[in-house]
Structures are given as C-alpha cells and as structure tokens.
Amino acid sequence: MITVDSLSKKYGGRTVVDNISFTARAGRVTGFLGPNGAGKSTSMRMMVGLTRPNSGNATISGRRFADLPNPGLEVGVMLDASAQHAGRTGREVLTLAQQMIGLPTRRVEEALDLVSLTETDANRRVGGYSLGMRQRLGIAVALIGRPSVLILDEPANGLDPAGIRWMRDLLRDYADDGGTVLLSSHLLHEIEVIADDIVMIGGGRIVSQGSLAELLRAAGSIVRAQDPDALERALSGSGFVTTRSEDGSLRSDADPTTVGLVARESYLALIELRTAEGGLEDVFLQLTSDTEREGRAA
Numbered sequence: 001m002i003t004v005d006s007l008s009k010k011y012g013g014r015t016v017v018d019n020i021s022f023t024a025r026a027g028r029v030t031g032f033l034g035p036n037g038a039g040k041s042t043s044m045r046m047m048v049g050l051t052r053p054n055s056g057n058a059t060i061s062g063r064r065f066a067d068l069p070n071p072g073l074e075v076g077v078m079l080d081a082s083a084q085h086a087g088r089t090g091r092e093v094l095t096l097a098q099q100m101i102g103l104p105t106r107r108v109e110e111a112l113d114l115v116s117l118t119e120t121d122a123n124r125r126v127g128g129y130s131l132g133m134r135q136r137l138g139i140a141v142a143l144i145g146r147p148s149v150l151i152l153d154e155p156a157n158g159l160d161p162a163g164i165r166w167m168r169d170l171l172r173d174y175a176d177d178g179g180t181v182l183l184s185s186h187l188l189h190e191i192e193v194i195a196d197d198i199v200m201i202g203g204g205r206i207v208s209q210g211s212l213a214e215l216l217r218a219a220g221s222i223v224r225a226q227d228p229d230a231l232e233r234a235l236s237g238s239g240f241v242t243t244r245s246e247d248g249s250l251r252s253d254a255d256p257t258t259v260g261l262v263a264r265e266s267y268l269a270l271i272e273l274r275t276a277e278g279g280l281e282d283v284f285l286q287l288t289s290d291t292e293r294e295g296r297a298a
C-alpha cells in the first residue's frame with residue numbers, strides 16, 4: 001500500500017504539487033492521471049525520496065522510503081526508463097540491481113524472462129535499445145527484488161500495441177497476486193483499460209479520485225427509448241439534465257443504472273442504454289480544464 005498524505009512541493013515560489021492525499025491499495029492498479037506538467041513525476045519522486053516535499057509525507061507499506069532497510073525488496077520503481085547508463089548491457093544493469101539488493105544471481109535471468117528480453121537483447125548495450133526495450137528493462141529492474149509495491153512513471157511510453165497489452169497483463173497479474181501498482185500516464189485510454197482506481201491531478205491538485213467505475217458513472221449515459229419524449233420527461237422530473245441528439249437518442253447526466261431505474265418506474269421500454277462515449281476522456285477534460293481556468297484566474 002502507498003499512502004500519500006498532504007504532499008506539497010514548491011519550485012521558486014510556484015506550487016507544483018498542492019496538498020495531495022490518496023491511497024494506492026494492495027491488489028489494485030491505481031492510475032495517476034493528469035496532463036503534461038500536472039505534477040505526476042514530482043509527486044512520484046517525493047514518494048521515493050528523490051525530491052524533498054515542502055510539507056506532507058508518503059509511506060510505502062507503512063514506512064517512509066528513506067526508512068526502508070532494503071528498498072528494492074519492498075518497492076519497484078521506474079521513473080525514467082532512459083536514465084540507465086547507455087554503455088552498460090541490459091544484463092549488467094540487472095546484475096548491478098541484483099547485487100545491490102543482495103539477491104541470488106538467478107534472479108537476473110528470471111527478471112529477463114519476465115519482461116521477454118532475449119539473450120541477445122540482454123548482451124547489447126542499453127544505448128542501442130529502442131525506447132520499448134528500455135521500458136522492459138526498467139520494469140525488470142523494478143521487479144527483480146519481488147517487491148509488493150510498484151511505482152511506474154509513464155511505463156507504456158514507447159511500447160507498441162503488443163507491448164502495451166503485454167504490460168497490461170503483467171501489471172494485472174501482479175495486482176491480482178496482491179501487489180500494489182501505481183502508474184502515471186497522460187494517456188487516458190491507457191489508464192482506462194488497466195486501472196481499477198484513478199487519481200486525477202491537474203495543476204498540482206487532485207481534481208477527482210475514486211474507482212474507475214465511479215468515475216465512468218460521472219460520464220452519464222446514452223439512451224434510446226421507444227418513447228423518447230416520455231423518457232425525457234421522466235428523467236427531467238427526477239432532476240437529470242437530458243439532451244436529444246439528431247438520431248433520436250438522449251444523452252443524460254444520470255448513469256446507466258439510474259436511467260434504467262427511472263425508465264422502469266415509468267414503464268418505459270428502452271432500446272439501448274450505455275455509458276456516454278468519451279467516458280473517462282470527457283470527465284478528464286472537463287475536470288482538468290476547470291483547474292486550469294482556476295489556475296489562470298488565481
């Protein structure tokens with residue numbers, strides 16, 4: 001588990017992380033989502049003791065990163081996959097991590113296997129790796145000590161669609177085995193397909209957090225009814241805002257379950273009912289544009 005408690009960071013008098021608090025739970029993938037410059041990397045750096053917060057603190061499995069006796073056994077971190085020394089081979093990078101943590105040498109081969117880096121890849125210098133291969137190596141370094149917590153900054157950067165699917169499966173299995181995963185992204189689709197919980201950040205502040213299902217519910221619904229006028233009346237009578245599209249469907253700010261219940265109460269037949277398209281993207285753009293407006297006005 002990762003607990004972030006009222007973390008703030010200022011650079012040159014400018015607050016770039018503003019009093020953020022959240023918990024990333026065991027057995028869940030938590031997506032840390034925000035546009036460029038929102039403060040995701042700074043927050044993650046504070047969690048792993050690389051940047052000193054102005055106030056607040058973060059703990060990993062109940063302890064501050066600096067107090068972990070052998071951090072590599074507790075938390076796997078990948079903040080910048082390109083930060084590895086370009087002149088070292090992938091195997092050398094992993095061997096250094098294995099020795100630093102004090103693991104048996106076989107963990108190097110196991111970690112390579114885990115991220116599907118071949119023998120030939122492992123013996124090449126990192127400088128010649130594609131970005132996708134660097135991401136795989138970075139994830140291997142993070143996983144080598146079998147930690148129970150993973151903190152990954154934009155791990156899907158540079159991966160092709162097959163690579164993204166691979167990473168998604170790897171992180172899903174890791175969380176299903178009880179691990180805690182916190183991963184950042186500015187790509188909504190990436191988060192939407194992998195995360196159980198979402199922490200949305202904009203302008204250094206948390207603008208929304210909750211389970212993916214809860215946030216999607218906020219996106220509203222698209223519904224087609226046999227009698228759209230009657231459904232429109234029923235929904236507005238229940239306090240929901242409904243708009244009619246040219247194709248006759250209705251868009252409502254009520255979530256699909258609520259729309260279904262309202263329709264049932266009025267004995268109305270529905271032909272189609274789903275979450276409004278755009279889903280998380282709509283919620284995200286709406287929430288982060290609000291904070292940006294506030295930021296500019298302040």
Ligand SMILES: Nc1ncnc2c1ncn2[C@@H]1O[C@H](COP(=O)(O)OP(=O)(O)OP(=O)(O)O)[C@@H](O)[C@H]1O
Pocket residue numbers: 011016034035036037038039040041042043186
């Ligand atoms: N060392 C630093 N000195 C001064 N300003 C910094 C420093 N590090 C980050 N910032 C600023 O803090 C803000 C947040 O940056 P951060 O890298 O945390 O955002 P991010 O959400 O990770 O964005 P991205 O997706 O672009 O990496 C930015 O405006 C950035 O310019």
